[in-house]
């Protein structure tokens with residue numbers, strides 16, 4: 170039974186996929202204080218939030234069972250992503266469900282701003298009939314500057330085109346081709362400041378976009394410009410906006426999101442040129458149902474160990490790539506687990522090499538899986554594919570990935586070279602059609618071993634009778650040999666045996682083997 174906590178108001182219809190299941194327990198508690206949340210979070214496997222709940226490092230650390238945090242919406246700035254990643258907790262969002270609603274809200278703000286609808290409404294219901302104070306402006310043939318041409322920015326541009334607006338847009342990822350396809354002009358921020366009658370922002374709030382629109386930016390804008398922020402508080406510097414309004418640069422601003430929410434008595438709210446809504450961009454019945462459905466589906470996938478697509482703190486793996494790589498994850502994990510057991514000292518460098526058909530794919534998820542296998546052996550189950558690269562870095566283990574054209578005549582090949590201060594070991598494996606994962610090389614020795622639970626790796630001198638001696642010693646102690654592979658470099662030189670056995674070796678058998686003449690080392694390898 171998995172326990173799920175929903176701590177913000179979420180569409181009941183949207184989370185029906187969770188609440189209808191008998192193998193899940195879903196608690197909806199939308200009035201928890203941070204202290205209350207801290208007290209209860211320890212018993213939950215999944216947490217679903219909108220933007221109100223602040224999922225801090227403290228909450229994440231107290232979430233001893235947490236596997237996934239779901240954000241029913243786009244922005245994840247209320248979740249400490251680094252803390253979640255460090256703990257191996259997947260953070261998923263619902264990036265598409267509220268795009269239309271937010272684009273429509275932006276447009277409602279744009280029009281309200283132009284025709285002073287909120288101010289005129291207030292005056293009218295107060296008993297006035299004031300037809301002079303609220304003269305507006307047309308959108309027709311005006312220039313709209315869009316900062317951030319992602320999902321919402323693009324939808325806003327479509328609506329603006331229908332109003333015969335000229336659109337100029339800046340986004341670091343906007344190519345000339347895409348701009349042409351959408352029907353907007355691509356420009357710089359400075360172009361927007363210089364030309365736009367309206368500016369709307371649709372970026373995430375990042376270090377780069379924090380106070381992107383500051384006093385310096387306002388000073389470059391057209392006199393009488395109007396601004397809209399339905400993205401995130403903090404992209405526009407609120408104090409600078411007040412100053413720009415007071416200096417007459419800005420004729421109006423429509424603000425849905427604030428640096429602090431609620432925006433306790435900010436001077437901005439005292440300016441008659443400002444209209445405001447309380448973070449309502451995504452607040453429609455449709456959007457709330459869509460985002461809740463999307464995030465519920467993702468949570469179900471994650472709790473059932475199925476593939477998912479909207480993780481924010483790990484790379485997205487397209488479904489076709491994931492399907493193609495799926496059989497390699499097991500092979501990669503086993504190679505990682507074996508490699509770490511072959512070395513005697515802490516590793517400081519790992520080089521992963523992919524060859525054959527693997528070079529056709531985006532292998533980031535495979536790399537994470539190999540690192541997970543490698544690190545788990547010592548660090549335990551706290552390592553997973555979410556935090557594997559983070560964990561590697563935090564243990565000063567550098568890793569790199571290479572692609573090779575040489576796959577030793579196999580259709581695919583994964584090699585892991587692991588280096589310590591004094592030794593370097595290399596392990597290679599392949600996925601053999603019809604046979605599954607095989608280890609085909611250890612250092613310079615060619616072998617062919619399935620990575621089973623108990624393996625015995627013996628380095629010895631190539632001399633007569635070794636196989637017999639080892640076989641007898643194991644047999645006498647009732648250790649059944651499932652398979653045995655031998656390899657040597659030169660006749661009479663260094664040689665290896667890789668034996669798969671049915672159970673771990675008792676200590677006396679190990680001691681006995683270690684004491685045998687011509688045996689150089691014995692390593693038991695346990696795979697999970």
Ligand SMILES: NC(=O)c1ccc[n+]([C@@H]2O[C@H](COP(=O)([O-])OP(=O)(O)OC[C@H]3O[C@@H](n4cnc5c(N)ncnc54)[C@H](O)[C@@H]3O)[C@@H](O)[C@H]2O)c1
Nearest residue numbers: 243244271317318319320321340371372373399400450451
């Ligand atoms: N008001 C609301 O209720 C509400 C609802 C939904 C989304 N949002 C917010 O709207 C914003 C946009 O959402 P989206 O779904 O369109 O996201 P998106 O990821 O589809 O688009 C964001 C775009 O911003 C661009 N960008 C990043 N840094 C930039 C910069 N410095 N200058 C210009 N462009 C930059 C990115 O390249 C990307 O194309 C987010 O902040 C999201 O949280 C608010």
Ligand SMILES: O=C(O)CC[C@@H](O)C(=O)O
Nearest residue numbers: 219220242243244451452
């Ligand atoms: O949950 C909400 O209503 C806000 C959602 C919005 O800010 C988002 O980023 O998706």
